[in-house]
Amino acid sequence: MQIEFLLNGETVRAEGTPTRTLLDWLREDRGLRGTKEGCNEGDCGACTVMVTDERGARALNACILFLPQLAGKAVRTVEGIASPSGELHPVQRAMIDHHGSQCGFCTPGFVVSMAVAHLNGDRDHDTALAGNLCRCTGYAPIIRAAKMAASEPVPEWLRDTPPGAAPSGQTGVATAPGVGDPPAGEGWAGERPDAVDVPPTSVSPAPAPTANAPSTGETVGGAVSAVNPASPAAPIAVPSAPEFGHGAAFLPESADALADWYLRNPDATLIAGATDVGLWVTKALRDLPKVAFLNRAHDLARIEVTGDRIRFGAGATMTEVLAAVEGRFPSWAALIRRYGSQQVRNAATIGGNVANGSPIGDNPPALIALGATLHLRRGDARREMPLEEFFLAYGKQDRQPGEFVEAVTIPGSAPAFRVYKLSKRFDQDISAVCGGFDVTVADGIVTEVRIAFGGMAAIPKRAAKVEAALTGKSWSSESIATALPAFVEDFAPLSDMRASARYRLESAGGMLMRYFAETTGAETDIRRVAP
Numbered sequence: 001m002q003i004e005f006l007l008n009g010e011t012v013r014a015e016g017t018p019t020r021t022l023l024d025w026l027r028e029d030r031g032l033r034g035t036k037e038g039c040n041e042g043d044c045g046a047c048t049v050m051v052t053d054e055r056g057a058r059a060l061n062a063c064i065l066f067l068p069q070l071a072g073k074a075v076r077t078v079e080g081i082a083s084p085s086g087e088l089h090p091v092q093r094a095m096i097d098h099h100g101s102q103c104g105f106c107t108p109g110f111v112v113s114m115a116v117a118h119l120n121g122d123r124d125h126d127t128a129l130a131g132n133l134c135r136c137t138g139y140a141p142i143i144r145a146a147k148m149a150a151s152e153p154v155p156e157w158l159r160d161t162p163p164g165a166a167p168s169g170q171t172g173v174a175t176a177p178g179v180g181d182p183p184a185g186e187g188w189a190g191e192r193p194d195a196v197d198v199p200p201t202s203v204s205p206a207p208a209p210t211a212n213a214p215s216t217g218e219t220v221g222g223a224v225s226a227v228n229p230a231s232p233a234a235p236i237a238v239p240s241a242p243e244f245g246h247g248a249a250f251l252p253e254s255a256d257a258l259a260d261w262y263l264r265n266p267d268a269t270l271i272a273g274a275t276d277v278g279l280w281v282t283k284a285l286r287d288l289p290k291v292a293f294l295n296r297a298h299d300l301a302r303i304e305v306t307g308d309r310i311r312f313g314a315g316a317t318m319t320e321v322l323a324a325v326e327g328r329f330p331s332w333a334a335l336i337r338r339y340g341s342q343q344v345r346n347a348a349t350i351g352g353n354v355a356n357g358s359p360i361g362d363n364p365p366a367l368i369a370l371g372a373t374l375h376l377r378r379g380d381a382r383r384e385m386p387l388e389e390f391f392l393a394y395g396k397q398d399r400q401p402g403e404f405v406e407a408v409t410i411p412g413s414a415p416a417f418r419v420y421k422l423s424k425r426f427d428q429d430i431s432a433v434c435g436g437f438d439v440t441v442a443d444g445i446v447t448e449v450r451i452a453f454g455g456m457a458a459i460p461k462r463a464a465k466v467e468a469a470l471t472g473k474s475w476s477s478e479s480i481a482t483a484l485p486a487f488v489e490d491f492a493p494l495s496d497m498r499a500s501a502r503y504r505l506e507s508a509g510g511m512l513m514r515y516f517a518e519t520t521g522a523e524t525d526i527r528r529v530a531p
Contacts, residue, residue, distance in 0.1 A: 003071040008080030009157070014067050018249035018291050019281045022070060023047045023062040026077060034078040034108045035062055040282045042275055042344055043428065045132030048109035050076040050116050058319070058346040059116040064278025065347070066271065068249050068293045078108035081115050083157045090152035091115050094145035102136035110134070113342070114146050119154055130427045131341020250292040255300045255377070255406060258292060263379040266401035268292050272315055273347035275340065276356055300406065308412040314351020314405045321350050331418045332366050338421060341428045351405040354387070357397045357459070360431045364391070364460035366419040368452035369436025370410045378403035394458035414438050416519055420511045424498065431455050432499035435511040439519070441475045451512070456491040456504055465489040466512070480516050484509045
């Protein structure tokens with residue numbers, strides 16, 4: 001079975017096993033070797049490509065991007081950044097003018113990341129390029145090049161974003177035509193569903209197409225129509241049968257279709273962004289004979305604000321989650337900016353991060369401290385639970401065969417909420433310790449406490465003994481000091497390459513003291529922590 005997508009402006013067909021990566025296909029089948037293989041795990045950015053669909057233009061890592069995820073999308077590699085006639089993109093000219101390339105291995109990834117940021121009007125160059133590593137230049141000439149190119153207009157040959165697509169920094173899934181009531185069948189039906197009005201509770205509206213961005217495609221049944229400069233526009237077809245290459249792959253168009261199929265195929269692997277599953281294939285060399293790719297189930301990615309609650313569809317990317325929480329939970333937003341790289345955040349989903357159940361995942365401590373509710377679905381049956389009850393033991397969650405994470409709901413506000421992360425590197429690193437805090441104080445007395453940690457146990461876990469030691473006490477430094485010894489009753493952390501057990505315990509206590517200082521304005525002192 002083949003899929004179709006746009007590659008550098010040309011309609012192409014690809015086939016292979018469901019877990020063949022775009023990087024391998026580009027280099028081996030198409031001879032496009034500008035896209036490099038560095039880490040093969042989504043960390044170095046040498047394989048960065050531009051992917052455009054109804055969610056906007058995004059920088060993604062080709063090394064952990066599987067071919068079926070590209071059905072109906074537009075892909076540009078470094079070979080497609082310049083014009084067909086050879087005219088350089090502004091970022092390419094700037095890289096030359098500012099000597100931004102030395103050995104050159106990382107340069108293609110930098111150029112593509114810069115081109116995506118340029119297209120989206122993103123001037124936060126440090127964040128946009130944090131996922132691209134360079135061992136030669138020291139980054140300064142690259143950043144100067146990005147700043148110089150930022151004032152240049154977007155080249156006409158790159159203005160092929162589909163109408164109504166939201167920029168990558170916005171929450172745009174709920175705004176795409178037809179996503180409110182997508183087809184329930186297995187794959188693309190070939191007909192456009194009736195457009196559904198965006199609910200007023202959607203986080204952000206899609207921007208109207210601008211006059212200087214010519215219309216070069218349309219959303220058809222959730223698939224972007226292919227526009228080949230040498231031929232009329234034709235819709236890109238998505239397989240209607242759940243077969244791709246030599247393995248079984250299903251591309252559901254809705255949560256209903258996924259629920260029906262997964263109930264009948266509970267042994268399948270669900271793939272949303274592939275930022276973790278991709279490493280199962282590229283590093284662990286695992287064979288995944290039956291998979292479902294969820295990125296076309298747009299209703300599964302909707303973010304909605306209803307009353308005093310925010311509901312995140314499991315398929316919402318971390319970039320979209322960041323846009324939704326930035327003004328409400330600045331502490332969580334700061335944490336998300338340290339979640340992988342821009343490329344990883346553009347693919348990784350909040351549901352995947354939770355369902356993975358990692359004891360050092362970044363989001364669970366924050367979500368548990370916020371009192372998040374997890375929504376699970378199995379066929380037509382739905383159930384919900386406090387998020388902390390989902391994690392049972394290392395590698396084990398309260399999820400039945402054929403059941404999947406459908407959404408996560410949190411309160412609309414939590415003024416006292418904070419989350420802190422410690423890691424060896426500031427950017428793009430796994431937590432050694434991550435702690436979430438939300439304490440309610442009335443008349444100087446602690447009435448409710450929610451404290452949760454990652455990296456302190458085999459699962460993300462609440463600090464129940466510490467919470468009990470604080471509840472009913474005055475919100476004071478004396479109460480904090482009294483509660484600190486309870487950490488050893490709650491946690492017995494491991495020592496590993498990221499941190500020692502002692503460091504983790506002392507850091508957890510330090511985070512509580514930091515939280516107290518931040519929420520009360522108390523003076524702090526500096527003390528040496530033993531290694």
